[in-house]
Structures are given as structure tokens and as C-alpha cells.
Amino acid sequence: MMLQYILRRVIASIPVLFGILLVTFVLARVIPGDPCRAILGEKATEEVCARFIEEKGLDKPITTQFAIYVKDMASGNLGESFRLGLPVSRLLIERLPTTFELSLAALIVSIIFGIPLGIISAVKHNTWLDVVTMVWANIGVSMPVFWLGLMLMYVFSLQLKDTPFWLPPSGRVSPGISDTPFYEIWGWVVPETGLWSAFLNFTGRLNILNSLLTQNWELLKDSIMHLILPALALGTIPMAIIARMARSAMLDVLGQDYIRTAKAKGLGRGGVIFKHAFRNSLLPLVTVIGLSFGGLLGGAVLTETIFGLSGVGRTLYEAITARDYGIVQVFTLVIAFVFVVINLIVDISYAYLDPRVRLN
Amino acid sequence: MTADSTTIATLDPEAIASKSTGMWQLTMRRLFRRRSAMAGLVILGILVFIATFAPALAPYDPTISMLDVDPPQKIKARTAPCIHLLGCPTDQPQHIAGIDGNIRDQFSRLLYGARLSLMVGFSTVTFAIIIGTVLGALAGYFGGWIDNLIMRVMDVLLAFPSLLLAIAIVTVLGPGLINALLAIGIVSIPAYARVMRASVLSVREMEFVSATRALGGNNMQILFLRILPNALTPLIVQGTLGIASAILDAAALSFLGLGAQPPTPEWGSMLGSERNQVFTAPHLVFYPGFMIMLTVLAFNLIGDGLRDALDPRLAHSSS
Numbered sequence: 001m002m003l004q005y006i007l008r009r010v011i012a013s014i015p016v017l018f019g020i021l022l023v024t025f026v027l028a029r030v031i032p033g034d035p036c037r038a039i040l041g042e043k044a045t046e047e048v049c050a051r052f053i054e055e056k057g058l059d060k061p062i063t064t065q066f067a068i069y070v071k072d073m074a075s076g077n078l079g080e081s082f083r084l085g086l087p088v089s090r091l092l093i094e095r096l097p098t099t100f101e102l103s104l105a106a107l108i109v110s111i112i113f114g115i116p117l118g119i120i121s122a123v124k125h126n127t128w129l130d131v132v133t134m135v136w137a138n139i140g141v142s143m144p145v146f147w148l149g150l151m152l153m154y155v156f157s158l159q160l161k162d163t164p165f166w167l168p169p170s171g172r173v174s175p176g177i178s179d180t181p182f183y184e185i186w187g188w189v190v191p192e193t194g195l196w197s198a199f200l201n202f203t204g205r206l207n208i209l210n211s212l213l214t215q216n217w218e219l220l221k222d223s224i225m226h227l228i229l230p231a232l233a234l235g236t237i238p239m240a241i242i243a244r245m246a247r248s249a250m251l252d253v254l255g256q257d258y259i260r261t262a263k264a265k266g267l268g269r270g271g272v273i274f275k276h277a278f279r280n281s282l283l284p285l286v287t288v289i290g291l292s293f294g295g296l297l298g299g300a301v302l303t304e305t306i307f308g309l310s311g312v313g314r315t316l317y318e319a320i321t322a323r324d325y326g327i328v329q330v331f332t333l334v335i336a337f338v339f340v341v342i343n344l345i346v347d348i349s350y351a352y353l354d355p356r357v358r359l360n
Numbered sequence: 361m362t363a364d365s366t367t368i369a370t371l372d373p374e375a376i377a378s379k380s381t382g383m384w385q386l387t388m389r390r391l392f393r394r395r396s397a398m399a400g401l402v403i404l405g406i407l408v409f410i411a412t413f414a415p416a417l418a419p420y421d422p423t424i425s426m427l428d429v430d431p432p433q434k435i436k437a438r439t440a441p442c443i444h445l446l447g448c449p450t451d452q453p454q455h456i457a458g459i460d461g462n463i464r465d466q467f468s469r470l471l472y473g474a475r476l477s478l479m480v481g482f483s484t485v486t487f488a489i490i491i492g493t494v495l496g497a498l499a500g501y502f503g504g505w506i507d508n509l510i511m512r513v514m515d516v517l518l519a520f521p522s523l524l525l526a527i528a529i530v531t532v533l534g535p536g537l538i539n540a541l542l543a544i545g546i547v548s549i550p551a552y553a554r555v556m557r558a559s560v561l562s563v564r565e566m567e568f569v570s571a572t573r574a575l576g577g578n579n580m581q582i583l584f585l586r587i588l589p590n591a592l593t594p595l596i597v598q599g600t601l602g603i604a605s606a607i608l609d610a611a612a613l614s615f616l617g618l619g620a621q622p623p624t625p626e627w628g629s630m631l632g633s634e635r636n637q638v639f640t641a642p643h644l645v646f647y648p649g650f651m652i653m654l655t656v657l658a659f660n661l662i663g664d665g666l667r668d669a670l671d672p673r674l675a676h677s678s679s
Binding site: 015016019020022023027030134135138139141142143144145146147148150151153154157158294295297298299301302305306313316317320321323328332335336339340343 | 527615
């Protein structure tokens with residue numbers, strides 16, 4: 001039953017994935033200007049352009065071009081960024097860990113603060129605690145990420161300078177701190193290309209994971225300190241949304257008959273709240289947390305720009321302004337892909353949590 | 361039984377009409393009773409006032425340098441706020457929110473910014489509602505391949521984080537305020553299309569729709585006179601909350617330099633152009649961002665209040 005449901009959801013997301021491919025394909029072709037000079041730069045000569053057009057198959061019918069594009073993407077041939085002179089796949093592996101770490105940290109911040117705030121608010125419904133929490137949640141969803149980021153930076157990096165609360169305003173690691181990846185320390189031989197190499201390069205750049213694997217506590221402390229401000233900035237909006245959702249979901253459940261029954265049975269307060277109420281209010285929360293992820297990926301552009309992190313968001317933004325279509329196409333594709341996969345996971349976990357969903 | 365039949369017999373069109381205004385009156389009354397929604401309405405009222413009377417309220421032209429005013433002021437770029445009431449020497453010219461990087465009075469720019477922000481919010485949402493409603497209505501009403509086609513396109517639009525998609529669209533169209541508005545408008549279409557489609561699906565099979573059809577009403581009449589009014593409630597709520605996110609996204613685009621271009625007094629671009637000065641001139645970052653937050657907050661509060669006020673099921677679980 002569950003397997004059938006998963007299969008159905010995966011099949012249903014195929015048209016969307018195809019649509020995404022089509023959008024990114026069209027995106028790179030409707031951009032004003034001639035594609036050759038847009039990609040190779042203004043100085044490209046006629047001959048270079050003619051060769052480029054033939055190489056890229058830009059003289060072929062548009063449908064053939066699309067087929068080639070889909071084939072390239074599916075086989076992992078992601079093209080090159082001519083501006084940076086690097087293969088896009090390498091850029092992706094270099095930049096993705098930053099965004100991954102940042103989004104995950106922001107999500108953790110938003111969940112560990114958002115859910116308890118929402119529960120407290122619901123349990124203490126209509127008290128001053130509830131009012132204060134909800135006022136803050138409302139302000140939280142209304143704050144522009146870039147403003148919050150800059151204000152946090154002002155407070156923690158400037159005003160709290162020379163106090164133990166000081167936090168670095170930008171970057172991922174302080175200069176002078178070694179972030180040698182674990183595979184080098186362990187003396188592993190990394191192949192030049194292939195999935196295994198990509199995987200190692202990716203995980204080796206996840207600073208926190210890497211510092212734990214190599215027991216490099218200096219790096220761990222430094223990475224966490226660098227991560228706090230961006231994660232707070234990026235996590236505030238989802239935190240506020242989660243808190244509000246948790247509150248209303250809990251209120252809904254707390255008004256149900258079975259909660260009264262549980263109380264009447266003489267179950268303790270904690271038991272009622274966590275065993276009976278919270279579990280049943282998880283459903284809408286899972287959706288909201290999943291949906292927040294899209295916001296996180298969008299917000300990452302702003303957060304990374306402000307905090308000087310070269311992650312996927314900032315790279316994509318810079319590529320867009322520099323008209324580096326090689327990067328734009330692939331990075332947009334990857335972000336949309338990740339987003340679809342997350343939505344799929346949300347749907348599946350939804351079905352797991354609520355068996356009724358599977359039947360519809 | 362007899363009492364019932366007499367009341368039905370005496371129902372006149374006027375009574376029905378007054379009953380339908382009654383729903384909106386009730387909604388407004390419920391809305392006014394919520395402190396948070398009231399706070400939102402008050403903030404919005406102030407912002408509308410500022411936007412309307414910006415020329416009268418602003419002490420200076422928003423785009424003029426203090427070196428060019430009469431008499432010229434010898435003042436440095438990015439001077440901190442000077443408020444006479446708070447002890448700033450009276451021989452210095454008063455600038456409530458300080459001076460920006462181009463020696464302009466930031467307070468005046470902030471006031472004019474309210475115009476732009478409200479305009480951005482309303483115009484993008486109107487655009488998105490109109491297109492989204494039509495698409496959603498077509499999808500829900502006709503079903504079949506039309507529904508499939510429209511909703512799959514909407515799914516693809518939803519598969520991109522909205523800000524990223526907006527950035528991509530602006531790249532294709534070129535930076536500028538109008539293109540940014542268009543991009544945000546396009547990005548928000550799916551939300552309205554989904555709301556409208558869901559409403560249409562829920563009313564399509566009801567008796568009053570079949571009745572209209574039996575009376576010879578055509579598809580357009582059924583859609584716009586019978587079904588649309590029933591979908592208004594969720595659309596209004598979605599629209600109000602949509603204004604909030606449209607303002608945030610527009611500010612973000614302008615912050616990145618893709619929206620309103622200088623010297624237009626737009627909060628996002630004011631903040632974006634001075635963001636590297638956050639340590640030396642924090643007032644240039646703080647005030648524009650605070651105004652964005654206040655505006656977005658107002659719409660969020662009103663939207664939440666409207667949702668609760670329009671949903672009779674929530675009438676008793678007020679907060």
C-alpha cells in the first residue's frame with residue numbers, strides 16, 4: 001500500500017521534472033543577445049562563434065537541441081562556466097556544501113525554537129505568554145531576511161565586539177584554520193572524476209561533519225561561530241511560520257474529544273500534550289517545514305550575499321548578473337530538482353503519518 | 361411548518377440583499393474585534409496617509425542633494441540622524457533619519473518609499489489574482505486536459521523557489537521596477553489559481569449551479585456570477601497575505617539591484633545600496649528595513665484577521 005503510494009507520487013512528479021527541464025532550457029534561450037557571445041564573452045570572434053554554435057548543436061532544430069540538453073543533464077554532462085573557466089559540475093560540488101550546511105542549520109534553528117514556542121503558546125492559550133509569542137512570530141514572518149542579517153551583524157559583530165558574544169560577520173572559516181578534508185587526513189586516494197569523487201569532495205566540504213570526522217575541534221568551533229548569524233537570519237521566517245502553525249495545529253487537537261478522554265483517564269499533563277496532542281498535530285507541521293525549504297533556498301541567495309558565503313545561491317545570483325548561462329541553467333535546475341524531491345518526501349511522510357492520505 | 365412557509369413567501373429581494381451585506385458587516389465587525397487585525401489596520405492607515413501626503417509631509421525632495429537645496433547645507437554624506445527634540449544642536453539642520461550616501465534627506469525618501477511599496481503590493485497581487493483566478497476557474501470548471509495542462513504548468517512554477525524564479529524572470533526581461541513587478545506577479549499566479557480551482561471544484565456540483573444551468577445559463581454566467589462569488593473569501597485572504605510577500609520579494613529584488621533603480625526612493629534599493637555601510641552608518645540600513653517590516657507586518661496581521669473573521673468555524677477559537 002505504502003509502496004504503491006510512493007510509486008504513484010514519484011510517477012506524478014515526472015511531468016513536473018520535465019517541465020523544469022523545459023523551463024531551464026527555455027530560460028537560457030530567451031535571454032536577450034546572441035548565445036555565443038553571451039557564453040563566450042563579447043570578444044569572441046566570428047570563427048570561434050561558428051565553431052561554438054556547431055559544437056553546441058545550436059544550428060540544429062530546437063527539438064533536437066532540447067533532446068541533447070536532456071541527454072546531457074541526465075548523463076551528468078553539466079557543461080562549463082566560461083567566465084570562470086571551470087566545469088559547472090565542479091562548481092556545484094564546491095558550492096553546494098555551503099548552502100546545504102546553511103539551510104540545514106537554519107532549518108534546525110527554526111524547528112528547535114519554532115515548535116516549542118508554538119506548543120507553549122497553544123497550551124497557555126490566551127495568556128500573556130501566548131500573546132507575546134504570537135506578536136513576535138508575526139514580526140518574525142514580516143522581516144526581510146537581508147535586513148535581519150545586517151542588523152544581526154551590526155549587533156553581534158560590532159556592538160558586542162570584545163565580549164564573549166562576538167560573532168564573525170562573514171565567511172565560513174577564519175583565516176589560518178585548517179579545513180583539510182577527512183579523506184586527505186586519512187590518506188584516501190580520491191579519483192579524478194566519477195560519483196565517488198564527487199561524493200568525497202562534497203562531504204569533505206561540509207565543515208562541521210568534516211571537523212567531527214577529523215576531530216578538529218578548532219574548526220568545529222570556528223565553523224559553528226560563523227554559521228550562527230546566517231542561520232539565525234535565514235531561519236527566523238520559517239521559525240515564525242512553524243511556531244504559528246504548531247500553535248494552531250495544537251489548538252485544533254487540544255479541542256478534540258479524545259484529549260478530554262485522555263485527561264479524564266487521569267493521564268498527566270505531559271502525557272496528554274506530547275503523546276496525544278503533539279503527535280497528531282505533526283501532520284500540518286511536516287507540510288509547513290517542507291514548504292519552508294523553498295523559502296530557505298530563495299533566502300539563501302540573500303543570506304549568502306550578505307554574509308559573504310560562496311554557496312549556490314550567491315553563485316547563481318552572480319552568474320545571473322554576469323550572464324553566465326552555463327551556471328544559471330544547471331544551478332536553477334538543481335535547486336528546482338531538490339525542491340521537487342523535498343516536496344515528494346513531504347508527501348510521502350504525510351502518507352506515513354496519516355494512513356488516510358494513501359487511500360485518496 | 362406553516363410559519364416556515366410564510367417566511368419563505370414573504371422573502372423579498374431587498375431582504376436577501378441586506379442579508380448578503382450582513383455577511384460583510386459581520387466580517388468587518390469580527391475583524392475590528394481582533395486586536396492584532398486592528399493594529400494591522402492602524403499601521404496600514406498610517407502608511408496610506410504617509411503615501412498620499414508624502415509631498416506635504418516630506419521636508420525635502422526625495423531625490424535632491426542637500427548641497428542643492430536653498431540654502432545649501434554643508435553636510436557630509438551618511439551623517440547620523442539629527443533630531444532637535446532629542447538634543448541635536450539647533451544650529452544644525454534637522455534630519456530625522458539622517459543623510460544618505462548621496463547627501464539626500466533619508467526621512468523624505470522613506471516617506472516617498474511608502475508610495476512605491478503599497479503600489480508594488482497592490483499592483484502585483486491584482487495582476488496575479490486576475491490571471492490566477494481565470495486560470496484556476498478554467499481548470500476547475502472544465503476539468504479534463506485543460507485542468508491537467510494548467511495545473512501542471514502551475515506545478516512547474518511552484519517547483520522553483522519564488523524569489524529565484526523572480527530573479528530569473530527579471531534577468532530575461534532586464535532589471536527595473538516594472539519588470540520586477542511583472543516577475544513577482546507571475547511567480548504568485550499559482551497560489552491564486554490553486555485557491556480558485558479548489559473553490560470551483562467544491563461548488564461546481566452544488567444544486568444552485570445546476571439550477572442556473574437548467575435555467576439556460578451559459579458557462580461564463582455560471583463561472584462568474586455563481587461560482588466566483590463563492591470563491592471570494594479564500595481569494596481575499598490569500599490576496600492580503602500575498603501583498604505582504606509581494607512587498608518582501610520586491611524589496612529583495614531591489615536590494616539585489618534588480619528592481620527599482622536609483623535614485624527612485626524604494627526601501628529595498630535604499631538598503632541595498634548602503635549595505636556595506638552597516639557598521640559606519642547603521643541608520644541607512646535600519647530605517648528602510650524597518651519600514652519594509654512594518655508594511656509587511658500590517659498586511660500579515662490584516663490577512664490573518666480576515667482569515668479568522670471570514671471562517672465561521674474559527675469564530676469561537678479567537679485569540
